[in-house]
Amino acid sequence: MRAWEAPSVPDVGGTGPRPVVHDTATGKPVDPTHGDDRAALYVCGITPYDATHLGHAATYLAFDTLGRAWRDAGLDVEYAQNTTDVDDPLLERATRDGIDWQELAASQIDLFRRDMEALRILPPDDYVAVTDEVERIAEAVAFLQETGYAYSVPTPDSAGDDLYFDVNRPTESWALGDESRMDRETMLALSADRGGDPDRAGKRDPLDPLLWRAARAGEPRWETVLGEGRPGWHIECSVIAGDRLGLPISVQGGGSDLVFPHHEMSAGHAAALAHQPLAHAYVHTGMIAYQGEKISKSLGNLVTVRGLLDDGADPRAIRLALLSHRYSDDWEWFDAELSSAIRRLAAWDSWATAGAGHADDADDVIARIRARVADDLDTPGAVAAVDTAVAGGTRCTPELVDLVDALLGIRIA
Ligand code: 5CA
Numbered sequence: 001m002r003a004w005e006a007p008s009v010p011d012v013g014g015t016g017p018r019p020v021v022h023d024t025a026t027g028k029p030v031d032p033t034h035g036d037d038r039a040a041l042y043v044c045g046i047t048p049y050d051a052t053h054l055g056h057a058a059t060y061l062a063f064d065t066l067g068r069a070w071r072d073a074g075l076d077v078e079y080a081q082n083t084t085d086v087d088d089p090l091l092e093r094a095t096r097d098g099i100d101w102q103e104l105a106a107s108q109i110d111l112f113r114r115d116m117e118a119l120r121i122l123p124p125d126d127y128v129a130v131t132d133e134v135e136r137i138a139e140a141v142a143f144l145q146e147t148g149y150a151y152s153v154p155t156p157d158s159a160g161d162d163l164y165f166d167v168n169r170p171t172e173s174w175a176l177g178d179e180s181r182m183d184r185e186t187m188l189a190l191s192a193d194r195g196g197d198p199d200r201a202g203k204r205d206p207l208d209p210l211l212w213r214a215a216r217a218g219e220p221r222w223e224t225v226l227g228e229g230r231p232g233w234h235i236e237c238s239v240i241a242g243d244r245l246g247l248p249i250s251v252q253g254g255g256s257d258l259v260f261p262h263h264e265m266s267a268g269h270a271a272a273l274a275h276q277p278l279a280h281a282y283v284h285t286g287m288i289a290y291q292g293e294k295i296s297k298s299l300g301n302l303v304t305v306r307g308l309l310d311d312g313a314d315p316r317a318i319r320l321a322l323l324s325h326r327y328s329d330d331w332e333w334f335d336a337e338l339s340s341a342i343r344r345l346a347a348w349d350s351w352a353t354a355g356a357g358h359a360d361d362a363d364d365v366i367a368r369i370r371a372r373v374a375d376d377l378d379t380p381g382a383v384a385a386v387d388t389a390v391a392g393g394t395r396c397t398p399e400l401v402d403l404v405d406a407l408l409g410i411r412i413a
């Protein structure tokens with residue numbers, strides 16, 4: 001599927017350090033490329049049923065920063081992202097609003113593309129709609145069935161059986177809890193909360209996730225090797241990441257609400273399919289709140305990129321406001337975030353136009369920004385380095401402007 005227009009990224013002299021990121025699975029900072037010259041990134045895409053909110057924007061911006069830091073370190077980056085364009089929440093929203101689910105998905109994907117473009121987020125090389133991959137996913141599930149990792153649960157109200165993943169069948173490269181480092185009680189609670197069905201009768205383990213849903217009356221369906229139905233959630237990301245990037249990938253990314261069950265189970269499926277870990281590192285962004293609650297489509301406390309842009313916000317200021325927080329922190333958006341970013345940007349812009357100060361220090365500032373970004377994407381540290389240069393009389397050289405553009409995605413002038 002078409003992604004979106006790529007922003008220009010200036011070529012900057014020299015190279016930055018290799019980025020180190022925090023891996024949820026080990027709890028440690030790691031170089032997820034294992035020293036390779038190639039970095040493979042998979043980031044979980046949107047479920048397209050409501051406009052891009054600031055939580056989504058912050059998450060994609062964090063991985064955009066990682067992509068920029070890898071490029072700056074001289075690595076080849078391959079990036080794939082899915083869009084979950086068929087799933088229960090999308091279908092429920094379409095039914096609630098009395099619209100066609102495919103039209104809803106198409107319009108929201110379009111809006112997402114425009115928002116990502118406005119924020120100058122690097123597009124994935126491969127932007128993959130789940131509805132285009134159903135046959136491939138079904139083949140993978142059929143393979144899991146043949147190898148004993150998938151089992152059927154009788155489903156009286158449908159033509160065929162639903163298929164579930166057996167979390168207790170051992171694989172060499174994954175065991176339940178490996179990636180999320182959670183205990184069973186926490187996993188049960190989160191599973192119930194985040195799309196799982198621990199109470200479904202007939203499962204071997206309440207935590208076993210759905211791999212394939214047999215067709216029900218009135219639901220979208222595809223005719224596949226498994227009969228008519230549609231895929232479960234976690235398997236889509238394992239199959240798309242493996243097919244498009246090859247396993248193990250460097251980083252599996254997304255918000256911290258995906259640690260369990262989504263990334264845990266995706267890793268389990270990948271291990272059962274390919275006898276490989278899914279990723280060298282699992283990297284998670286914090287949750288952004290607004291009015292005291294995590295921003296979420298279901299809660300309705302949305303601050304959308306589109307809404308801010310329609311109110312006349314400079315997209316660079318939205319970007320700078322988000323970069324001023326650590327990607328891994330949970331934090332709350334206040335309207336003052338934007339006004340403070342606007343002020344900061346105005347100071348940076350007039351610094352760049354003034355051209356005054358000592359040019360000698362510019363190289364130190366460049367090195368400082370590079371070091372901060374490479375250190376687990378410390379963008380607040382990088383922003384502070386620019387602030388210090390602005391306040392301290394460093395001259396804003398063309399190289400510095402390009403470096404800020406290349407790493408932070410903000411063109412100052
Ligand atoms: N389609 C699935 C992933 S396969 C999905 O989670 N879609 S989503 O639209 O719900 O979320 C898209 C991305 O935004 C995910 O990485 C999710 O973790 C992240 N996200 C959602 N809400 C927030 C929030 N409030 N703050 C930060 N990131 C968020």
Ligand code: ZN
Pocket residue numbers: 043044045237262
């Ligand atoms: Zn995913």
